[in-house]
Amino acid sequence: MSYRLLSVDKEELDISPPGLKERNYLGLSDCSSVDSSTIHNRVQDGEKSNLNFKATELRLGLPESQSPERETDFGLLSPRTPDEKLLFPLLPSKDIAASATIGHKNVVSGNKRGFADTWDEFSSVKGSVRPGGGINMMLSPKIKDVPKSIQEERSHAKGGSNNAPAAKAQVVGWPPIRSYRKNTMASSTSKNTDEVDGKPGLGALFVKVSMDGAPYLRKVDLRTYTCYQQLSSALEKMFSCFTLGQCGLHGAQGRERMSETKLKDLLHGSEFVLTYEDKDGDWMLVGDVPWEIFTETCQKLKIMKGSDSIGLAPGAVEKSKNKDRV
Amino acid sequence: MNYFPEEVIEHVFDFIASHRDRNSISLVCKSWHKIERFCRKRVFIGNCYAINPERLIGRFPCLKSLTLKGKPHFADFNLVPYEWGGFVHPWIEALSSSRVGLEELRLKRMVVTDESLELLSRSFPNFKSLVLVSCEGFTTDGLASIASNCRHLRELDLQENEIDDHRGQWLNCFPDSCTTLTSLNFACLKGETYVAALERLVARSPNLKTLKLNRAVPLDALARLMSCAPQLVDLGVGSYENEPDPESFTKLMAAIQKCSSLRSLSGFLEAAPLCLPAFYPICQNLISLNLSYAAEIRGNHLIKLIQLSKRLQRLWILDSIGDKGLVVVADTCKELQELRVFPSDLHGEEDNNNAAVTEVGLVAISEGCPKLHSILYFCKQMTNAALITVAKNCPNFIRFRLCILEPHKPDHITSQSLDEGFGAIVQACKGLRRLSVSGLLNDQVFLYIGMYAEELEMLSIAFAGETDKGMLYVLNGCKKLRKLEIRDSPFGNAALLADVHKYETMRSLWMSSCEVTLGGCKRLAQNSPRLNVEIINENESNRMERNEEDERDKVDKLYLYRTVVGTRKDAPPYVRIL
Numbered sequence: 001m002s003y004r005l006l007s008v009d010k011e012e013l014d015i016s017p018p019g020l021k022e023r024n025y026l027g028l029s030d031c032s033s034v035d036s037s038t039i040h041n042r043v044q045d046g047e048k049s050n051l052n053f054k055a056t057e058l059r060l061g062l063p064e065s066q067s068p069e070r071e072t073d074f075g076l077l078s079p080r081t082p083d084e085k086l087l088f089p090l091l092p093s094k095d096i097a098a099s100a101t102i103g104h105k106n107v108v109s110g111n112k113r114g115f116a117d118t119w120d121e122f123s124s125v126k127g128s129v130r131p132g133g134g135i136n137m138m139l140s141p142k143i144k145d146v147p148k149s150i151q152e153e154r155s156h157a158k159g160g161s162n163n164a165p166a167a168k169a170q171v172v173g174w175p176p177i178r179s180y181r182k183n184t185m186a187s188s189t190s191k192n193t194d195e196v197d198g199k200p201g202l203g204a205l206f207v208k209v210s211m212d213g214a215p216y217l218r219k220v221d222l223r224t225y226t227c228y229q230q231l232s233s234a235l236e237k238m239f240s241c242f243t244l245g246q247c248g249l250h251g252a253q254g255r256e257r258m259s260e261t262k263l264k265d266l267l268h269g270s271e272f273v274l275t276y277e278d279k280d281g282d283w284m285l286v287g288d289v290p291w292e293i294f295t296e297t298c299q300k301l302k303i304m305k306g307s308d309s310i311g312l313a314p315g316a317v318e319k320s321k322n323k324d325r326v
Numbered sequence: 327m328n329y330f331p332e333e334v335i336e337h338v339f340d341f342i343a344s345h346r347d348r349n350s351i352s353l354v355c356k357s358w359h360k361i362e363r364f365c366r367k368r369v370f371i372g373n374c375y376a377i378n379p380e381r382l383i384g385r386f387p388c389l390k391s392l393t394l395k396g397k398p399h400f401a402d403f404n405l406v407p408y409e410w411g412g413f414v415h416p417w418i419e420a421l422s423s424s425r426v427g428l429e430e431l432r433l434k435r436m437v438v439t440d441e442s443l444e445l446l447s448r449s450f451p452n453f454k455s456l457v458l459v460s461c462e463g464f465t466t467d468g469l470a471s472i473a474s475n476c477r478h479l480r481e482l483d484l485q486e487n488e489i490d491d492h493r494g495q496w497l498n499c500f501p502d503s504c505t506t507l508t509s510l511n512f513a514c515l516k517g518e519t520y521v522a523a524l525e526r527l528v529a530r531s532p533n534l535k536t537l538k539l540n541r542a543v544p545l546d547a548l549a550r551l552m553s554c555a556p557q558l559v560d561l562g563v564g565s566y567e568n569e570p571d572p573e574s575f576t577k578l579m580a581a582i583q584k585c586s587s588l589r590s591l592s593g594f595l596e597a598a599p600l601c602l603p604a605f606y607p608i609c610q611n612l613i614s615l616n617l618s619y620a621a622e623i624r625g626n627h628l629i630k631l632i633q634l635s636k637r638l639q640r641l642w643i644l645d646s647i648g649d650k651g652l653v654v655v656a657d658t659c660k661e662l663q664e665l666r667v668f669p670s671d672l673h674g675e676e677d678n679n680n681a682a683v684t685e686v687g688l689v690a691i692s693e694g695c696p697k698l699h700s701i702l703y704f705c706k707q708m709t710n711a712a713l714i715t716v717a718k719n720c721p722n723f724i725r726f727r728l729c730i731l732e733p734h735k736p737d738h739i740t741s742q743s744l745d746e747g748f749g750a751i752v753q754a755c756k757g758l759r760r761l762s763v764s765g766l767l768n769d770q771v772f773l774y775i776g777m778y779a780e781e782l783e784m785l786s787i788a789f790a791g792e793t794d795k796g797m798l799y800v801l802n803g804c805k806k807l808r809k810l811e812i813r814d815s816p817f818g819n820a821a822l823l824a825d826v827h828k829y830e831t832m833r834s835l836w837m838s839s840c841e842v843t844l845g846g847c848k849r850l851a852q853n854s855p856r857l858n859v860e861i862i863n864e865n866e867s868n869r870m871e872r873n874e875e876d877e878r879d880k881v882d883k884l885y886l887y888r889t890v891v892g893t894r895k896d897a898p899p900y901v902r903i904l
Binding site for chain 1 (some may be wrong): 400402403404405408409460486487488514584595619621668669672704729731733762786788796813814863
């Protein structure tokens with residue numbers, strides 16, 4: 001099965017209910033990662049070079065079957081800027097298939113996810129099939145149809161930017177509540193909101209993220225994402241400098257598009273894999289389980305070199321992979 | 327005084343406890359400076375990068391108690407990246423290799439490692455007290471070292487830290503000979519607690535006054551703990567969940583009734599409201615009640631608790647109490663001095679207004695509680711009229727922090743900005759030391775602040791102001807300003823650079839998502855050797871090559887602080903110190 005690749009424009013999308021304004025909730029910078037991106041979301045006018053929404057828009061058609069052996073014709077995108085390339089090939093997450101049906105459930109306040117098939121301006125990049133049967137798939141559900149009332153209620157950064165991600169359009173660090181309190185309230189209330197359909201736990205869920213070879217840790221709030229793609233994009237942004245160093249790309253290359261060959265080199269040469277430690281202390285590959293379960297069990301995240309995890313079946317990575325833990 | 331022998335002067339100085347007074351007397355003359363140095367026992371360092379450990383030890387060799395603060399305040403809200411700094415290890419190392427007989431260490435917003443804790447526990451035989459607030463980087467293994475090695479430990483107070491819980495037996499590490507504990511707070515630990523070890527520990531600690539449990543301690547254990555510690559003054563009950571069987575409940579009630587010294591209560595993370603009546607008998611003695619994590623205590627249960635707690639001086643609750651609940655507080659708690667109302671709905675998703683508090687509740691409190699001097703109030707709406715009334719009713723505010731959840735929200739009745747309301751507050755409250763503003767605000771409010779807030783030391787601004795004038799009013803007017811933190815407000819280089827010397831009279835300035843540019847920051851740093859100007863830009867991908875950088879680029883986050891020891895060496899790559 002292959003995905004149809006249509007060309008670009010948002011205007012061509014036919015899923016556009018009347019009366020609702022389409023918002024672009026894609027783009028790496030749109031992901032409300034804990035630290036940086038939302039600050040840049042303020043820029044409605046500013047055309048900062050890294051806010052290339054179009055460059056990173058990737059649309060997929062709804063999968064026609066739920067077969068786990070879907071093949072795609074593309075792996076990573078070739079974004080305009082190196083920082084936007086997607087470095088964490090995720091396993092075909094049940095997310096995709098599941099999200100078509102549970103799109104309501106794991107998104108706040110009834111936001112719907114629509115998928116659209118567009119492929120924006122890229123040469124088709126051949127994807128690689130990872131060992132172990134995993135499939136490179138970059139998924140980016142386009143989130144539209146945000147009801148107006150939600151938008152009004154969102155706290156916006158100065159200027160009333162509407163670029164907040166659909167699920168949780170919070171300004172970073174607002175309201176000013178200690179993350180400890182947010183986390184604690186989240187775990188208290190999540191027990192009690194199980195029955196309430198579609199309502200996520202309140203508060204935030206901060207987990208540490210480390211990366212092989214990077215001397216510094218970061219933290220992300222898992223509750224600001226609704227799918228693996230958002231998480232992946234946000235992490236990429238945070239850690240891109242380390243990857244750049246490794247791949248020898250210079251900042252000067254900046255906004256140039258990467259050629260197909262370079263991209264492939266990147267893919268095979270320094271592939272990174274996202275793993276997490278679950279409640280039992282085991283390290284697993286990210287992307288296996290549905291997003292909600294992932295957020296409940298994930299204690300820590302770690303970005304490992306793909307070469308470290310070759311030969312491992314998805315879902316089970318030995319603890320020895322921790323040896324270089326930062 | 328100079329005609330007295332040194333010992334006498336020293337003895338007099340011993341009565342002077344406040345840090346500021348101590349600092350003042352050390353400036354009187356050389357001989358006082360010298361005397362003061364050698365008899366100073368407690369030192370407070372508000373910014374760990376303002377000074378270094380070597381100089382601290384050099385000046386105060388007889389130091390016994392050290393308080394250190396690391397990250398800027400906005401780090402609490404995740405605006406400062408994880409490894410920005412604030413590492414305590416160099417301090418512990420330096421103290422350890424010196425002759426300082428450290429007995430107490432209090433840290434806030436610092437990065438603490440197990441290694442640091444281990445070193446601490448082994449280096450100071452008389453170590454008595456460890457207080458960690460909002461710190462991170464360590465695990466229960468570090469706590470185990472403290473427990474094992476600090477023979478005279480009295481206080482282990484862990485407040486709201488992020489601790490990796492390895493589910494080990496750290497409580498078991500307290501030796502049997504350890505009987506000196508007066509305060510044990512591990513409420514922030516997320517893992518299982520070895521209850522048997524805890525019970526034994528409490529049983530052999532006759533001086534234990536403060537005990538704050540984490541959520542893993544079950545109700546029946548609580549009853550046993552309280553029966554062996556009837557002398558408790560401050561209790562955090564942990565989760566307090568499960569409907570107990572009648573027998574456990576009876577035991578709990580009996581245990582509680584014996585705790586006649588209990589004055590402060592907290593916890594209740596998953597409270598079973600039916601168990602609350604066990605506490606009714608002691609409510610009348612309570613002066614402090616923290617229910618801000620008790621999402622389950624609502625409605626009548628909550629009201630009943632409050633109605634019985636007539637002597638409350640400090641109350642922390644969730645906004646689920648509602649305006650009606652606050653009216654009850656106002657009617658009952660006439661001794662109230664400090665109130666904090668936290669939001670229970672953190673993302674503004676719920677539309678129902680029943681759960682929230684409004685200006686009505688705030689006004690009621692101001693009318694009913696004449697002794698109120700500190701307030702932190704999260705709400706969804708506010709009016710100028712209410713603030714003006716509050717100002718009239720409560721001119722004694724020292725701390726006034728109002729957070730309207732939606733940025734830029736105006737007076738919900740008149741749709742005007744809230745400048746007049748906050749203006750009334752600063753005008754009436756002559757002793758105001760700390761202020762946080764929110765809602766729709768123009769420059770006018772800052773004019774008022776500059777004019778009237780003479781005692782103001784800390785000001786937090788978010789999503790407010792119109793032009794540089796706003797910030798200028800504050801910098802020019804507030805002579806005692808020590809900490810200024812600003813986010814998402816349109817203040818730029820003109821305000822930043824107007825009076826560079828001002829910053830040396832302050833501890834720190836934080837500006838994020840404002841209009842200051844790289845060029846402005848560079849100019850600021852150029853002429854200020856005694857200021858560290860840090861630019862935090864975590865998004866590596868934004869960072870261009872040095873020779874490509876544009877001075878007109880706006881700076882993400884600016885943090886500057888005065889220091890006598892120059893630039894620090896431990897900053898991560900995304901922090902650029904100009």
